[in-house]
Each structure stands twice: as structure tokens, then as C-alpha cells.
Amino acid sequence: MADPSSYRPKPGQIPDSPGVYKFRDEHGRVIYVGKAKSLRQRLANYFQDLAGLHPRTRTMVTTAASVEWTVVTTEVEALQLEYTWIKEFDPRFNVKYRDDKSYPYLAVTLNEEFPRVQVMRGAKKKGVRYFGPYGHAWAIRETVDLLLRVFPVRTCSAGVFKRSAQIGRPCLLGYIGKCAAPCVGRISADEHHELAEEFCDFMAGRTGAYIRRLERGMQEAAEEMEYERAARLRDDIGALKRAMEKSAVVLADATDADLIAVAEDELEAAVQIFHVRGGRVRGQRGWVTDKVEAVTTGDLVEHALQQLYGEERGDAVPKEVLVPALPEPVDPVAQWLTGRRGSQVSLRIPQRGDKKDLMATVARNAQQALGLHKTKRASDLTTRSRALEEIAEALGLDSVPLRIECFDISHLQGDDVVASMVVFEDGLARKSEYRRFQIKTFQGQDDVRSMHEVIGRRFKRYLQEKQKAGEWTEEPAGDARVDDNGATASAVAAGPDDEPDPMAGRPTDEDGRPKRFAYPPQLVVVDGGAPQVAAARRALDELGIDDVAVCGLAKRLEEVWLPEDDDPVVLPRSSEGLYLLQRVRDEAHRFALAYQRSKRTKRLKSSPLDTVAGLGDTRRQALLKHFGSLKKLRAATIDEICEVPGVGRKTAETVAAALAGAAPSAPAVNTATGEIIEDDGAPPAALSAERGQDR
Known part of the structure; x- marks a missing residue:
């Protein structure tokens, strides 16, 4: 070094x-x-x-x-x-972008004496006109097959063309009218080149004028009673329109633009590009890159522009390039694009209208591409094994951590403080064992105290379950769903799991359900740095647990912190172990944030009692506590309502009138705890609110 x-x-x-x-x-x-x-x-x-x-x-x-x-x-x-x-x-x-696949292009070899239409991949060649990229080669062939009826350009290889010229007979396409057969002299080289140029003009989006010309020709043929020629032109127009329908119309007909979107995390980024020509999406492509340096979204956009237009011909640069963030500084990049095109290029962020909506679609594609890339990487058994081995080596563990639990704290400026616990086994998420916690001892912006409480509650339950179960040769696992008032909260709903059931043979309750928290992890990961790690370690020490390793992953620099170490462990950015720890930490953050937002949504949701004049929080809570649910309160008589301490007859009449005019489905809210009390007294389903920007 x-x-x-x-x-x-x-x-x-x-x-x-x-x-x-x-x-x-x-x-x-x-x-x-x-x-x-x-x-x-x-x-x-x-x-x-x-x-x-x-x-x-x-x-x-x-x-x-x-x-x-x-x-x-x-x-x-x-x-x-x-x-x-x-x-x-x-x-x-x-930054190195790599294509998530090899994209095919529709190419017209205008540099040849007799231009040829074909599917091309790989590096672009000088003198060849390219259209695309397309998602699939078959999509190109379908489009070409429709257009050959109107533009019978040569599509055969050099060998077929040469042989047909030698024997004096065209190939099958020449006989069925889908090739002008320049190989046997049916059309001159100049005429065939002009035909290829018309094909290129149509593919470039200049479709309206050509179709109108064919329509005029069809009408003239019909007026002259040349019905066969009119029918042929009618079929040509239909073929062109079917080819145009294959490209979605998204913007105005005169719009030529490329839309670039970026989805990124701390280690990787995915870029998606939509090519819009003549108002239609003519092509799509994407890259995934490792973030091997400290780069912003604007830097990623600049690198994408270099990758996209660095080797392209000038006519491949559109009039407008729409991006999620501008490079800094933006003027040199805009001047470079203008120089590549030979005329002014607008580089900007869309603010409103159809272009902003289309940019959102491109952004969703980028996010899906990044997620697919991560899924493929995580599904590789060899990669997961290497990641666990790297973690064990970096943290000095005696064996690989087959079960990892990660904890995160989430709140909104000190309100609705909650925590999450996610579980990864063998490097894969075990969603049926996720847990969420509501911080009970205090409310405020103190992640250290919150982390200490959550770790203590989780492992206190582990010791209780271990004591109840007695001595077991296997380490048990639990999948209990516990409410917010206990040491845990309800587990997240999970889809079917194809892996063998890890609960088999482990201690269960009398009803057959697995014991709660009876399976300890080999590694506890906390979202945070040295203070959070120290709090977690202190909670374990207080319970006498010394066989569970603890580490923390700090977001800003992706450093791994160990208890009582002054300096963090810095894993290489290419480390699969760091990638796995990051996935575990991000999943815990996502789960905690979703729970915190649902709590806030419940707290803010309105109740019919809120509209009753003169009824404050204290008496609202007293009414709900006395009757148990809004449904029972609505069915109560005025005399029964008056039995609630602090509620007089006039207030009772007002409450009864308000509930009589309210929608039956309106839920009541306990403003002290933020809990929604349903009409039937059942606990509410978890709300999947994913709005706002919270911690």
C-alpha cells in the first residue's frame, strides 16, 4: 500500500x-x-x-x-x-457500465452498393444506419417483414446475393414481392439505394408524409379505375400502420428525445434509457454498474451520456435529453452533446406533463433492473457461501453466521419510535420470522437507548423460551406473531417458501406453533456505528449472553463496527460479505420504515368522535375505553353514554347524534397510543403506507 x-x-x-x-x-x-x-x-x-x-x-x-x-x-x-x-x-x-444483455439493432448497410437490412449486435460500424436498440430480435424481424411489402429492400446475405446473381434467379423473397431483386437487375443500384433511404426515413419517424403520399396514390388509382393497383396500395398502407402500432405513442409526433433514469444504492447503480423518436418509444436499453468511486447521481448521468453518445454518429444524438439529475457543471456536457449532434441539444430535468410521466416509467424500469440484478446475485449459492465466509473472517467468528438478525430504529422527529428485526438464514431473507417492535420505555430521538431496549427484549424472550423448553440438542426457531404490547410485534406476511421447514423438530407450544424467539442468531447486525453497537453488546452482557457476535454497519461510509474497537473494519467494495451485510441492513431499514409509517397513519386517521363539539381527548378515550369499540358506542343509548364519568346528558345527546349521522365504517382512534379501534373490536390490519421521507 x-x-x-x-x-x-x-x-x-x-x-x-x-x-x-x-x-x-x-x-x-x-x-x-x-x-x-x-x-x-x-x-x-x-x-x-x-x-x-x-x-x-x-x-x-x-x-x-x-x-x-x-x-x-x-x-x-x-x-x-x-x-x-x-x-x-x-x-x-x-465507473464501468455493463449491459444487462446484448441488445439487437435494426441495421441498414448504406455503405454497400446494394444496402441490406439486417439484425446486428455488438460494435457499430461506420456507414451503417442503426435503429433501436430493441428488446428482442424477433421484434425486429416482425417489423421488417411488414415493411418489406412497401420497401422491398435486400435482406439476404452476401453469399445468397452472389449465388442468385450467378444463376440469374432471385431468391424466394424476390418471387413473392418482398425483395426488389437487385441481384438479377430488376432494379438498379441507384434505385435500390433510394429505396433503402426511404426505408430509413420511415424508421426514423418520418411516417406521416409517406402514408399520405400512398393514400393519394390509392385515390388516384381508384379514380382511374386501376383497382388492382389501388388495392395493392391499400394493403401497403395497412402494413405500414401495423408496423407503426408496434411502437407505443407516448409524446407529440415531433418529439425526438432520450430519457435516462438511474436507480442506485451505496454499491451499485442501474441506468435505463428510452429512445423516443417521432413521439414513439423506438428502443430501450440499460446498464448496471459497480460504484467503484464516490459519485453522485449527476456523475452517473454524465458517465451514461459518455457511454451512450461517445461512439455514436451525430444523428444518433436527439434534440432533447431528459435526465433525473444534471451533471456538475452542466455547460461542458451540453456543449459536448451539441458538438456531437451538430445542432443545439437540450439537456434538462422534466418538470411536468407527459415527459415527466414517461420519466417515472423509465425510473421504474431502472429500479426493477437493479432489483433483478441483486436477486440474481443473491440467488447464487456459491456467492452466498463466499459472502458468509468473508463475514466470518472479517469479524473473527469461529464459524460462518448461518443465521443473521439485523435491527433498525425508525421514528419521525422522535414520534412513533419503532424498531424492526429481520432474519437472514444461509444468506437469504426469512420473512416469516421478521418482527417489529414498539418502543415502550420512552419516546424521543435516542437511537442508542432504543437499540438497547429492543435487543434486551428480544434476547430476554429467547432466555424465557429456552428455559421453558429445557435443554435441546437442536437450536430452536420461532415464527410467532406477537402483538406490540409484548416483547415483539406481529410478523410480516410472507409468501410460500420452497426451502425445507427450519421449524421441524423444534420445541413448540401446546397449540403446535413454534416457540417464540427460541432460535438465537450467530450474528446480530445493528444499523449504526459504534454507539449503537456498544448498546447492543451491553444489552447482551446484562443478560449473560456471550455466544452471539455483534457488529454494526454505518450507512455513510459502509464501515463495519465491532464492540470495543476504536477503528472500524473496512471490507473491500467488491466483497460479497459487505454486499450481504448491506442487503440485511437495507431490509431492516425498509421494514422499520414501513411500520413507522403505518403507525403514523393510524394516529392521524380521523374518527367520528373528532367532530363532536366540546368533546376533548380525555372524554373521547374514556368513551372508547368504557364501550370497547365504536360499534358498541353507536348502539348505546343516551342513558348508557351518561354512565361514562365526565359525560353529561347534553354531551351524550351530541355524541349519539354525531354517531347516528356518521358512516358505520369510520374507525375510532386512541389519540394517546395512536391505535385504531375497529367497530368489531378486532385489531386493525397493518397499513402499507409508503409515503413521505422519514428516518
């Missing part, structure tokens, strides 16, 4: 001008390429105290052995040179 001070340039050596810089390792390989408006200011950031650097940046500067730079005139030139060097050197610490 190199010391950055050993190769730091001397003061005054670095120019204060735009440029591009390269970090090289001890073997001379380029490991990072970057650009800067001011090389002096930018490079100075890399040579500050290592403790102040982002972990990934710290890894890069300690891996490097030298730095060099090239001065350019403008920021646009810096952007171009940066892209060139990234493509040339493929640095390991730069």
Missing part, C-alpha cells in the same frame, strides 16, 4: 487550468482517469488526510504510485479526452 505523500506533486507544479489526470499503480497501469475545471484544486483533494477521504477514494490513492495530467483549453475538451482515455485504458476505479 503506497503512501500518497510519496508521489504528491510539489507545490506550484500543478497548473490551475482545465485538464485530465491519470493515476497509475506501481506497475504503470492506469487505475483512474478524471477531469477537472482546475487541476490544482481537484488534485489537492486527493492528497489530504486519508481519514477524511471516502473509503473508495482512499483505496484508489493508496493503490496508486504516481499521478500525471494533461492540460486542455476548455472543459469540453477535457470531457472528450477523459472519455477517450477511459475507453483506451479501462481504469479499474472508474
Whole structure:
């Protein structure tokens, strides 16, 4: 590991001008390429105290052995040179997009004497016109088959074309009218090239004028009583319209735009692009990348633009590029796009209307792509095994943690403080064993105290169940659903599980249900840093539990904290162990946040009693406590209502009148606890509110 001070340039050596810089390792390989408006200011950031650097940046500067730079005139030139060097050197610490699949394009080889229409993949060639990308090759072939009736362009290979020319007979497509048969001289090279150009114009979105021309020709043929030609033109128009229907109309006909959306987490990002031409979605593609450096959403957008348009012809750059966040600074990128296209390009964030709605669709595709990528990665047994082994090695465990429990605290500015517990077994989520907690001892913004309470409650129940069950040779597991007032709260609903039942052979209650919390984890993960880890360890020590390991995962720098350690454990960003810990932590955060929002929704939900004039919180709670439910209160007489302490006859009459005019399904709310009291007295179902921005 190199010391950055050993190769730091001397003061005054670095120019204060735009440029591009390269970090090289001890073997001379380029490991990072970057650009800067001011090389002096930018490079100075890399040579500050290592403790102040982002972990990934710290890894890069300690891996490097030298730095060099090239001065350019403008920021646009810096952007171009940066892209060139990234493509040339493929640095390991730069953002690298990889396609989630190989996309097929519809290509027209205008560089040949007799242009050919075909499906192409891979690197693009000069002189070839591309359309797409498409999701499937069969979609291209269906579209081409419809268009060949109107534009009978050659689709055969060079070998078939040459053989047909030698024998003087066209192929089958030539006989059925889906090829102009230039191989046998039915059409000249110039005429065939013009036909290919018309095909390209139609695919580029200039469809209206061509269809109107065919319609005029059909009407003229009908007026001249050339009905066969009119019928042929009618069928051609129908074929073109069917081909156009394959592309969804989403924007105005004159709209040419690319929409780029990004879904990201701390370690990875997914990019999705929709290509809209002539108001229709003509193609879609996507990438997934490892975030090997500290990058913002704007940085990811800039890298995506380089990847998308760096090697494209100028006509592939649309008039408008819509993005979720603008690169910083945005002017050089906009100028670079304008230079690539040869005319003005608008780079902006959509604010309203159809374009914003379509951007939301692209964003959902990006989120699904990222989720699919994570699912594929997590479903690999070998990868999961390696992740557990890396965790055991990093934390100094005697064996791999086959069961991991993660805890997180969630609240809204100190109100509705709740906690969650998620369970991963063998690296996979065990949703039937998730639990949620309501903090009972206090309310406020004290995550440390909350974590201590939750860990204590969870393992106190474990000791109770262990004592009831006696000595067991197997470690038991539980799947109880316990209410908020006990040590746990209800479990999340889970779908069917194809894996063998882990509860088999373990201690159960008299009703056959597995014991609650009878199965201890090998590792407890808390969402937080050293204070939260210390609180969790203290709670376990107070209960005399010393065979359960504890660690914490801090969000900001993805550092792993151990009890009583002054410095965190920094796992490599490519570590499968870090990836698994991150998934566990994010799942706990999601589960806690969903519960906290449902609690808030219950608390804010209105009751018919809220509209009764002169009826405060105390008497509302007294009424609900006395009758048990809103249904029973509605059925009570005025005299029965008057029996409630503090409620007079006038108030009772007002309450009865209000309930008589209220909808029967309106729930009552206990404003003290935030609980909804249903009409039938049953506890309410969990509300899946996913709104707002909470902790």
C-alpha cells in the first residue's frame, strides 16, 4: 500500500487550468482517469488526510504510485479526452457500465452498393444506419417483414446475393414481392439505394408524409379505375400502420428525445434509457454498474451520456435529453452533446406533463433492473457461501453466521419510535420470522437507548423460551406473531417458501406453533456505528449472553463496527460479505420504515368522535375505553353514554347524534397510543403506507 505523500506533486507544479489526470499503480497501469475545471484544486483533494477521504477514494490513492495530467483549453475538451482515455485504458476505479444483455439493432448497410437490412449486435460500424436498440430480435424481424411489402429492400446475405446473381434467379423473397431483386437487375443500384433511404426515413419517424403520399396514390388509382393497383396500395398502407402500432405513442409526433433514469444504492447503480423518436418509444436499453468511486447521481448521468453518445454518429444524438439529475457543471456536457449532434441539444430535468410521466416509467424500469440484478446475485449459492465466509473472517467468528438478525430504529422527529428485526438464514431473507417492535420505555430521538431496549427484549424472550423448553440438542426457531404490547410485534406476511421447514423438530407450544424467539442468531447486525453497537453488546452482557457476535454497519461510509474497537473494519467494495451485510441492513431499514409509517397513519386517521363539539381527548378515550369499540358506542343509548364519568346528558345527546349521522365504517382512534379501534373490536390490519421521507 503506497503512501500518497510519496508521489504528491510539489507545490506550484500543478497548473490551475482545465485538464485530465491519470493515476497509475506501481506497475504503470492506469487505475483512474478524471477531469477537472482546475487541476490544482481537484488534485489537492486527493492528497489530504486519508481519514477524511471516502473509503473508495482512499483505496484508489493508496493503490496508486504516481499521478500525471494533461492540460486542455476548455472543459469540453477535457470531457472528450477523459472519455477517450477511459475507453483506451479501462481504469479499474472508474465507473464501468455493463449491459444487462446484448441488445439487437435494426441495421441498414448504406455503405454497400446494394444496402441490406439486417439484425446486428455488438460494435457499430461506420456507414451503417442503426435503429433501436430493441428488446428482442424477433421484434425486429416482425417489423421488417411488414415493411418489406412497401420497401422491398435486400435482406439476404452476401453469399445468397452472389449465388442468385450467378444463376440469374432471385431468391424466394424476390418471387413473392418482398425483395426488389437487385441481384438479377430488376432494379438498379441507384434505385435500390433510394429505396433503402426511404426505408430509413420511415424508421426514423418520418411516417406521416409517406402514408399520405400512398393514400393519394390509392385515390388516384381508384379514380382511374386501376383497382388492382389501388388495392395493392391499400394493403401497403395497412402494413405500414401495423408496423407503426408496434411502437407505443407516448409524446407529440415531433418529439425526438432520450430519457435516462438511474436507480442506485451505496454499491451499485442501474441506468435505463428510452429512445423516443417521432413521439414513439423506438428502443430501450440499460446498464448496471459497480460504484467503484464516490459519485453522485449527476456523475452517473454524465458517465451514461459518455457511454451512450461517445461512439455514436451525430444523428444518433436527439434534440432533447431528459435526465433525473444534471451533471456538475452542466455547460461542458451540453456543449459536448451539441458538438456531437451538430445542432443545439437540450439537456434538462422534466418538470411536468407527459415527459415527466414517461420519466417515472423509465425510473421504474431502472429500479426493477437493479432489483433483478441483486436477486440474481443473491440467488447464487456459491456467492452466498463466499459472502458468509468473508463475514466470518472479517469479524473473527469461529464459524460462518448461518443465521443473521439485523435491527433498525425508525421514528419521525422522535414520534412513533419503532424498531424492526429481520432474519437472514444461509444468506437469504426469512420473512416469516421478521418482527417489529414498539418502543415502550420512552419516546424521543435516542437511537442508542432504543437499540438497547429492543435487543434486551428480544434476547430476554429467547432466555424465557429456552428455559421453558429445557435443554435441546437442536437450536430452536420461532415464527410467532406477537402483538406490540409484548416483547415483539406481529410478523410480516410472507409468501410460500420452497426451502425445507427450519421449524421441524423444534420445541413448540401446546397449540403446535413454534416457540417464540427460541432460535438465537450467530450474528446480530445493528444499523449504526459504534454507539449503537456498544448498546447492543451491553444489552447482551446484562443478560449473560456471550455466544452471539455483534457488529454494526454505518450507512455513510459502509464501515463495519465491532464492540470495543476504536477503528472500524473496512471490507473491500467488491466483497460479497459487505454486499450481504448491506442487503440485511437495507431490509431492516425498509421494514422499520414501513411500520413507522403505518403507525403514523393510524394516529392521524380521523374518527367520528373528532367532530363532536366540546368533546376533548380525555372524554373521547374514556368513551372508547368504557364501550370497547365504536360499534358498541353507536348502539348505546343516551342513558348508557351518561354512565361514562365526565359525560353529561347534553354531551351524550351530541355524541349519539354525531354517531347516528356518521358512516358505520369510520374507525375510532386512541389519540394517546395512536391505535385504531375497529367497530368489531378486532385489531386493525397493518397499513402499507409508503409515503413521505422519514428516518
